[in-house]
Structure formats: C-alpha cells, structure tokens
Amino acid sequence: MKSIGFLSFGHWSAQQGSATRTAGDALLQAIDIAVGAEELGVDGAYFRVHHFARQHASPFPLLAAVGARTSRIEIGTGVIDMRYENPLYMAEDAGAADLISQGRLQLGISRGSPEQVIDGWRYFGYAPAEGESEADMARRHAQVFLQMLEGQGFAEPNPRPMFPNPPGRLRLEPFSEGLKERIWWGAGSNKTAEWAAQMGMNLQSSTLKDDENGAPFHVQQAEQIRAYRAAWAAAGHKRSPRVSVSRSIFAITNDLDRAYFGRGGKEGDSRGYIEAQRSIFGRSYADEPDKLVEQLKGDEAIAEADTLLLTIPNSLGVDYNLHALESIVTQVAPGLGWR
Known part of the structure; x- marks a missing residue:
C-alpha cells in the first residue's frame, strides 16, 4: 500500500483555455478538487506556496477551508x-x-525555491543575521517553529491580564497535540535530507534536486x-518517519487525455543550473495505464517512498483533474500494488 495525494501549484490566469481565471477561481476550485479527491479515495490534498506569483x-485559509469541507483526506x-x-x-x-x-494537517516546509522577485523575504521584513545565509535563516525559522509546536510555556505572563491565565x-x-x-522538510540535497532527519521531520522530495x-x-x-x-535511525527517534516523492503522471484513457498529454512523458531527465x-x-510520465505500470515499476525512488504526490494541472478545471486522479487510483495504482 502507498499513500497517494495530489499536489497543486494553484495557477491562475485569464489566458484562453484556463479554467482558473482569477485567484478566487483557483482557491474555490482547490477546495472542490480536495472534496472530490476524498470521494475518490485519494489520501492527500497538498498545495504549493509561491509568493509574488x-x-x-x-496556505492556511485554504487548508482550514479544505479541513472544514472534508473528513478523511490529509491536507x-x-x-x-x-x-x-x-x-x-x-x-x-x-x-x-x-x-x-x-x-489531518501534514505541513511541508523548506528553504524554498527561487522566487518571482529578488530577495522577496526582505519585503516581508526578514533578513539573515550576521554571518548567516538565507538558507540558514530558513532553517533557523524552522527550528523555532518546531520548538513552538512542542507546546511548552515560554512567555512571562502579565500579572494583571485581561483574562485569567493558567499557572506558569x-x-x-x-495548540494542537x-x-x-x-x-515535513522539502530537501533538495542529501545533506538537507539528513538534517531534516536529525530534526525529526518527515521528508518531502520533489521532481528537482541537486545533481x-x-x-x-x-x-x-x-x-x-x-x-x-x-x-533518522542514527538520531534515535522513536517513531517511524514518512517519506514522499512528487511526480507528474498522467494516464491516457480518452481523446482529451491524448490531446493534453499524448506527446509528453516519454522524455528523460533534464539538467540545468539553479542559483x-x-x-x-x-x-x-504520460501513457496508457498498462504501459505506465511497467514504466513506474522501474522508478526506484517511488518504490522507496511511502507517499506519492501527483502534480495536477489545476488550471484545466475540477472535472478534468478529478478524472486524471481517478485514472491513476483505479487503473494504475492497483497494477503496482498501491491499492
């Protein structure tokens, strides 16, 4: 068994052919896709975060809305x-x-990828400390965040508060126990994956990493x-960690699938430079279901992971995305022993 979720970037534009012409369209349709995915038996609804784009x-208003409309699916x-x-x-x-x-929250965090503007975090009021890189700053923020989630008291209470305080x-x-x-930590290298393990975070690995x-x-x-x-084992954590990988996988089952993805998915890896x-x-991956099964059997990372996140073309609309997810869950996953 493998947990299967979807990952949406939440694209929206007024271009011809887009079903998400406004930010409101993208958000409301994201909720509808999550609700429909839960009905199909999909295990997770995940959303990408990009600023200035x-x-x-x-993410939190969307996550809360999805949480209120669903009852089982991870978000x-x-x-x-x-x-x-x-x-x-x-x-x-x-x-x-x-x-x-x-x-049901499964929160993926990371240093982040290249953004739409130069040093966009500065506009949010953040800057690396003396001798610190922006990646160091991200990890520092993550460590403080993890500390806050422990639920330990740290702030000195007002002796004359507006409302009564508990002791200490x-x-x-x-606080959510x-x-x-x-x-989860989104790791782009082996080194950051090892750091995530030491910190006790689950691992997210996407379709991009350091070569x-x-x-x-x-x-x-x-x-x-x-x-x-x-x-993780060396760190001595008591629980078992979770590991997810992301993939673009489309089963071609009708003419519309063929029109969108009939020429894609057969290319190999690509290499380049980022920063x-x-x-x-x-x-x-894009092919007929039986051929996808054979191709995916050779993907070593999917075999290693317990969770697979399927990237979806959200701007093609709710119905098409649910069709694409259903094709994987019902026609591909069983052939691989995931269902």
Whole structure:
C-alpha cells in the first residue's frame, strides 16, 4: 500500500483555455478538487506556496477551508518557504488549521525555491543575521517553529491580564497535540535530507534536486531517501518517519487525455543550473495505464517512498483533474500494488 495525494501549484490566469481565471477561481476550485479527491479515495490534498506569483500563496485559509469541507483526506503543503515566515504566527495558524481538520494537517516546509522577485523575504521584513545565509535563516525559522509546536510555556505572563491565565509561563494558542510529528522538510540535497532527519521531520522530495553524482534522477532520489533513513535511525527517534516523492503522471484513457498529454512523458531527465547549483529535473510520465505500470515499476525512488504526490494541472478545471486522479487510483495504482 502507498499513500497517494495530489499536489497543486494553484495557477491562475485569464489566458484562453484556463479554467482558473482569477485567484478566487483557483482557491474555490482547490477546495472542490480536495472534496472530490476524498470521494475518490485519494489520501492527500497538498498545495504549493509561491509568493509574488499568480499561484497559491497564503496556505492556511485554504487548508482550514479544505479541513472544514472534508473528513478523511490529509491536507498539507509542499512547501512553505520558511525564509518568509514568522514562526510564532505560523505556529498559531498551523494549530488552528490542524484543529479544524481534527489532526489531518501534514505541513511541508523548506528553504524554498527561487522566487518571482529578488530577495522577496526582505519585503516581508526578514533578513539573515550576521554571518548567516538565507538558507540558514530558513532553517533557523524552522527550528523555532518546531520548538513552538512542542507546546511548552515560554512567555512571562502579565500579572494583571485581561483574562485569567493558567499557572506558569504561557505557550502559543491554539495548540494542537501531535502536529509536530506531521511536519515535513522539502530537501533538495542529501545533506538537507539528513538534517531534516536529525530534526525529526518527515521528508518531502520533489521532481528537482541537486545533481550530486550524475546518476538518473530516480536513482539519486532513492539514494537521498536511504541517506535520510540512515540519519533518522542514527538520531534515535522513536517513531517511524514518512517519506514522499512528487511526480507528474498522467494516464491516457480518452481523446482529451491524448490531446493534453499524448506527446509528453516519454522524455528523460533534464539538467540545468539553479542559483549556480547544478540540478537535475525528473521526467514526467504520460501513457496508457498498462504501459505506465511497467514504466513506474522501474522508478526506484517511488518504490522507496511511502507517499506519492501527483502534480495536477489545476488550471484545466475540477472535472478534468478529478478524472486524471481517478485514472491513476483505479487503473494504475492497483497494477503496482498501491491499492
């Protein structure tokens, strides 16, 4: 069995052919896709976060809305860029969203990817400390966030408060028990995956990572997962971690599928540079269901992971995205032993 979720970037534009012409369209349709995905038996609804872009940006209102409209499906992010975050305010938002969903939040956080503007986090009021890189700042914010999720009191109470306080120092409210164990780190390298394990976070690995040895993407990603699990074991954590990978996978079952994806998915990995770092981008998959089963059997990283996040073309509308998800869940997953 493998947990299967979807990952939406939440694109919206007024271009011809787009079913999400406004930000409101993208948000409301995201809720509808999550509701429909739950009815199909999909396990997770995850949303990407990009600032200064016509995509999903502020995740917690959306997560709370999805949590209120559903009852079983996990809801999460992949990922929140911690360079932009006030970790205390974020802990309050996350606690509220988790309580609304009754403990279904699976929150992916990370250093983040290149953004739409130069040093966008500066506009949010954040800057690295002396001798600190922006990646260091993101990890520092993440560590404070994790500390807040422990629920320990740290703030000295006012001796004359407006409302009565419990004894001792105060923690942030609302507090949601167990949320800390449902935080994931989006790692782009083996080193950051090992750091995530040491911090006790689950691992998210996307379709992009540092090209560390020239091997195919799925092989390098599987190596990253194994390095993460070894670091987890060495850290002595008591629980078992979770690991997700993301893929673009489309089953071609009708003429509309063929029109959208009939020529895609057969290409291999691609390589390039992001912020001077040589990177590798994993291939997409698009084929008839039986052929997809054979192709996916050879993906080492999917085999290593317990959770698969399917990236969806949200701007094609609710009905098409639910059709695409249903095709994977009913016609591909069983052939791989995932269902």
